[in-house]
Amino acid sequence: MQLSVDRFDVAIIGTGIAGSTLGTILASQGMRVILVESKSHPRFAIGESMILETSEMMRSLSEIYDIPELAYFSSENYFDHIGTSHGIKRHFSYAHHTGDEPFDKTRTLQAVIPRQPHGHELHLYRQDTDYFLMTLAIRYGATVLQNTSIQSVEIDTDGVQLSTTKGQTYQADYVVDAGGFRSLLSEKFDLRHHDLKTHSRAIFTHMLEVPCYHKVSATQRDYGLPFQLSEGTLHHVFEGGWLWVIPFNNHAKSTNPLCSVGLMLDPRVYPAQMDLSPEEEFYRFIERFPGIAAQFRQAKPVREWTRTGRIQYSAKQVVGDRFCLLGQAAGFIDPLFSKGLYTALSCTSLLADRLLATQLTGDYSTQHFQPVEDLTLAYIQANDALVANAYKSFSDYQLWVPFSVVWLLGAYLELVKLTSARAQWIDHQDTQAYYEQLRSLRQVGGGFPAFEQLSNQIDGWLEGVNLDDAAAVTAVGDHIKQRLHETPWLPFAFKAILEGKNHLPNHKLHPRLLRPKQGFLGSGNYRRHFFGDRSLPFFINFYLQERAKYSGPVLNLKRTATLWQQGLRPQIAWGQGVAAAAVIATAGLIAGVPQSINGLGATTVQGSASLDQTVVGLVNLLEDPTGFQFACGNHAGRVVAAAFEGDTLAPGQANRLTIDIAYSGKRAQQTRITGTVDHRGIFKGTQQTQFADGSISSTVRLNFDPDGSAQGVHQEWGRAIAIQK
Secondary structure, eight states: OOOSOSEEEEEEEOOSHHHHHHHHHHHHTTOOEEEEOSSOSSOOOOOOBOOHHHHHHHHHHHHHTTOGGGGTTSOGGGHHHHOSSSEEEOEEEEEEOOTTSOOOTTSEEEEEOOOTTTOOEEEOOHHHHHHHHHHHHHHTTOEEEOSOOEEEEEEETTEEEEEETTSOEEEEEEEEEOOGGGOHHHHHTTOEEOOOSOOOEEEEEEEEOOOOGGGTSOOHHHHTOSSOGGGSEEEEEETTEEEEEEESOOSTTOOOOOEEEEEEEOTTTSOOOTTSOHHHHHHHHHTTOHHHHGGGSSOEESSOOEEOSOOOBEESOSEETTEEEOGGGTOBOOSTTOOHHHHHHHHHHHHHHHHHHHHHHOOOOTTTTHHHHHHHHHHHHHHHHHHHHHHHHHTOHHHHHHHHHHHHHHHHHHHHHHHHHHHHHHHHOOHHHHHHHHHTOOSSGGGOHHHHHHHHHHHHHHHHOOTTOHHHHHHHHHHHHHHHHTOTTSOHHHHHHHTTOOBOOSOOOOGGGGSTTTSTTOOHHHHHHHHTTOOHHHHHHHHHHHHHHTSHHHHHHHHHHHHHHTTOOOOEEOOSOOOOOHHHIIIIISOOOOSOOOOOOOOOOOOOOOHHHHHHHHHHHHHOGGGOEEEETTEEEEEEEEEEEOSEEOTTOOEEEEEEEEEOSSSEEEEEEEEEEOTTSEEEEEEEEEETTEEEEEEEEEEEOTTSOEEEEETTTOOEEEEEO
16 A cells, blocks of 8 residues: 655654644644544443543644534533544442442442533543544545554654554654553564553443443432432442442433443452353342342343453553554553543653644654653652552442542542643643643652652551551541641542541532632642742633633534534524633732723714624633723623523524623723624623622614624714623
8 A cells, every 4th residue: 555655753653642633733733744543433441431531632732723522522512523423421420339248328439520621521422432533534635544553663763663453664763652551562662561550350341221320229319319329330349349330321411321340359269160150140249239139130231241350550651762652552550549540641641742842843862752751750650659559449448438538638639730731831832831840740649749758658557557457547537637637738529528528529619729828829838839930810810711712602603603613504592602711800809900001982883793703702702701801981791601591593583692891990880781683793782880889781782793893883972882802
């Protein structure tokens, strides 16, 4: 097979999420990329449960490299973009079981995922996810070969040569092995090792008719949980293992009846029963736990069960001259906390940055890519310790409760650091500063030295405890709780878990989070590490922008605008309006508003915009409302929130639009403009301005431009008003 490109800059083996994402990024930046896949898409895969850190990494890759599609699997708000075969994930939930005993519903923990500012997360139906990302790489210019197996990879000082079983030969300057467990380069260079703390094996499949756990247990109300257990990832945990339940049919829009089910067992505690089929072993095992077995009485598998041996492995070396192992080619621990995809995408991001630098330097040496190896092995090592100690904590509920808080704290700090780093990148566009922060991470704890000290101490206690000594187990559990209570930067919601609460709060925003020193920014070394010199108003403004930018209405508006540009003109469906915390803004937390904008005379509003221009204009306003200023005579302010609500936007129909404005002047305090906008971009409504001693209102008419700006007039007074970018 002859290709138009004789030599590629980068060859990637494997088209899973990591390989396809890397190929998309590099191709979008002008590199010549070839991806080689031994099988074809769509195909079955597990690894369906998202976490906040993975979603944040997807948003980061999307924004840094200007590839909107890379964020599509980070939020439920993208359903109109990706289809409805995926499930909703509103929580991580854990049910702790004891063998041969009925389930005690008080031994339940629900770690709620915040809906704001990005929306809840997803259960990825991987055959659709992976297929989409492979086609995305093609769309951005990569060459993809499916059903093509690599027979050999030869690497020398001049480059890389890949030979296929079909007799084809391809050359490249660099090769990335993203081929997973069957990594060719790991085998070629004898890079794999199994010297890890975690020991687990798997039995898994996809099933039909797996009921919500409340159907075979107590009701959601009896549990006292914010969400049904089927609305997220359910983990049944017990001594020596755990079982996942990941439904794709757990929301009203779902078109997928399947549920992913998998059993993870420590083979030292539960050796494989090879005289039984995987299905027989699965059902025989869960009969030990009446509370688990009840959920699978009527369930039906839709594919053959898969049974593995021990699944843990890592790499002695991740990078070498002109090659790198990526994702599961480098190592894998256990899906317990869903860290594998986060690890893969973090390393993908750093690897992409290193590879793009070679366009200028031509440096393909091991040393140049050493940061990728350091990050990869640090993540694998941290996940190994986390999972191994979690398995140990499963043996006794007195250990599991405090350890669950350690896990939650590590994940929270990691998310805070990732989000803060992206917020600062958006502000300064300093990509190298962003990657310097990324390189400091270790998968949990956000790279905060104090968390590492805390984690190491708790790890030592858990590794040394004799699980057969009840008094020793109780003492270690108490030590962990006391140590956590003494941690000044432990969020108050996590302390509540230590004190017996069975869930994190559904609504994460609380007034105490905005306190100067006791709020979410904290103080001292904690604040410096996670937030640098940035202020509370900076992060509030970032939150408001994120809430608007990633809201369902804005994303769907952008999609509609794209369809219009392609000549497709569907009726535009609108969800609920975009809301923002105007109260926070008007309390003086949004700074830098100009005092006045002069020179505005009375204008005559003409309606000449078309529907597609109106859509684009509303997208621009709703996506970044705080980026607009407001002027009315001698008064000026800043838009702090914009909300749109309605069913359709079409000729002859108007939809409600609300805009909130905060002033910097001493007299006027805030303004709300409320009315309707039609398909021509013409707005008719009222402006109500609040003063310290009362309020006044007037009728206004505005004409919106495609950039989101608007010009108009107070109809009673003839005074000009403007909303300007």
